Amino acid sequence: MPAFNLPDPTDDPLLNLIGRFRADKRDNKIDLGVGVYRNDQGNTPVLAAVKSAEAVLFEAQDSKSYLGLTGDTEFVDSFGRLIFGEQAQRTIAGAQTPGGSGALRLAAELYKTAYPDNTLWIGLPTWPNHMPLTEAAGVNTRTYPYFSLEQQAVLFDDMRQHLSGAVPGDAVLLHGCCHNPTGADLSEDQWQQLADLLAETELIPIIDLAYHGLGRGLQQDLAGTRTIIQRCPQTLLAASCSKNFGMYRDRVGAVYMAADDALASRAQAFFGHLARRIYSMPPDHGAAVVKLILTDENLTHEWQSELNTMVLRINTLRDAIASAGSALGLDFVGQQHGMFSLLPLNPAQVESMIEEHGVYMAGDGRINIAGCQLSQVDRFIAALEAVGFQR
Numbered sequence: 448m449p450a451f452n453l454p455d456p457t458d459d460p461l462l463n464l465i466g467r468f469r470a471d472k473r474d475n476k477i478d479l480g481v482g483v484y485r486n487d488q489g490n491t492p493v494l495a496a497v498k499s500a501e502a503v504l505f506e507a508q509d510s511k512s513y514l515g516l517t518g519d520t521e522f523v524d525s526f527g528r529l530i531f532g533e534q535a536q537r538t539i540a541g542a543q544t545p546g547g548s549g550a551l552r553l554a555a556e557l558y559k560t561a562y563p564d565n566t567l568w569i570g571l572p573t574w575p576n577h578m579p580l581t582e583a584a585g586v587n588t589r590t591y592p593y594f595s596l597e598q599q600a601v602l603f604d605d606m607r608q609h610l611s612g613a614v615p616g617d618a619v620l621l622h623g624c625c626h627n628p629t630g631a632d633l634s635e636d637q638w639q640q641l642a643d644l645l646a647e648t649e650l651i652p653i654i655d656l657a658y659h660g661l662g663r664g665l666q667q668d669l670a671g672t673r674t675i676i677q678r679c680p681q682t683l684l685a686a687s688c689s690k691n692f693g694m695y696r697d698r699v700g701a702v703y704m705a706a707d708d709a710l711a712s713r714a715q716a717f718f719g720h721l722a723r724r725i726y727s728m729p730p731d732h733g734a735a736v737v738k739l740i741l742t743d744e745n746l747t748h749e750w751q752s753e754l755n756t757m758v759l760r761i762n763t764l765r766d767a768i769a770s771a772g773s774a775l776g777l778d779f780v781g782q783q784h785g786m787f788s789l790l791p792l793n794p795a796q797v798e799s800m801i802e803e804h805g806v807y808m809a810g811d812g813r814i815n816i817a818g819c820q821l822s823q824v825d826r827f828i829a830a831l832e833a834v835g836f837q838r
């Protein structure tokens with residue numbers, strides 16, 4: 448029999464950190480690795496709103512029979528209303544997916560089917576799985592510069608200049624808010640300018656929305672997405688409930704397409720067709736929970752106040768790191784948003800942060816602010832100083 452020839456799989460650098468952190472026996476280790484929210488005790492508890500909804504679901508659910516290829520329509524609609532606000536008046540196709548990654552995959556597959564010879568432009572740096580995930584769907588990719596590590600700022604002019612090399616029908620991947628890995632988002636004015644540019648040059652936005660509510664609050668975090676949808680005739684959006692509902696392992700997400708009636712209805716049918724060929728149907732439990740939360744006023748209120756607690760903690764930590772690390776030039780951390788900031792550290796410095804100081808972070812120097820406890824800030828700054836961090 449010919450050899451069962453399997454090449455070595457590429458390691459996922461972020462997910463590897465989980466195992467490495469767990470295996471570390473030091474009790475003063477600090478986990479700034481994978482993008483998971485932790486409270487000041489270092490835990491990622493199930494939200495109270497989620498627990499309440501799960502209790503209701505436990506009593507009320509009377510069947511686990513199939514729902515359909517695009518999942519729970521009420522979940523898709525209620526999550527859509529939350530995201531799109533007034534833009535929900537637009538025709539928007541939507542399907543429930545296994546997490547935000549499942550949504551990205553369906554968006555990439557849909558785009559690839561419609562525009563097989565075009566290119567998806569991805570801003571760098573980005574979430575390390577953006578490129579592998581979209582390329583696995585057969586999409587051609589190119590990159591554009593998004594962020595200057597040195598200046599800790601968005602390179603908006605460079606971004607626009609690079610996108611002038613795109614042709615009509617090309618797509619542009621955007622982070623809706625709380626940019627991963629930099630924490631540097633576009634300003635309101637830049638979103639507007641970008642929306643104009645995309646509409647005028649007939650480029651298709653594909654928005655990855657995974658951290659809404661964890662930057663400046665829900666409405667502000669969604670403003671950029673809404674600006675794009677208002678201006679661009681065809682927008683794809685991959686949205687996740689992993690972080691803001693704390694539903695990581697339940698894999699809750701949805702893919703949407705805002706378009707004219709005819710295209711939206713084709714996209715709606717196509718989402719189901721694509722899902723069937725990849726995983727058939729999304730898992731139900733997490734989406735059923737989120738639907739209950741979003742369709743019950745008290746639960747919505749409870750969830751929003753828990754989300755506010757999370758964002759407040761992240762922003763308090765940002766301020767604490769910026770102020771304790773001011774002499775090292777860390778002031779920028781206080782101006783960025785969401786869970787991440789990207790520190791100018793080389794791989795050897797990151798390795799010594801992990802090995803010598805027990806401070807875990809992604810290999811590119813990304814830190815998950817939400818993984819830090821207030822009492823650990825000084826030790827984190829001291830470790831940075833010890834490995835020679837200076838901006």
Ligand code: LMR
Pocket residue numbers: 461462480481482483574576627
């Ligand atoms: C992250 O960026 O750390 C998270 O989105 C987790 C993941 O799946 O990579």
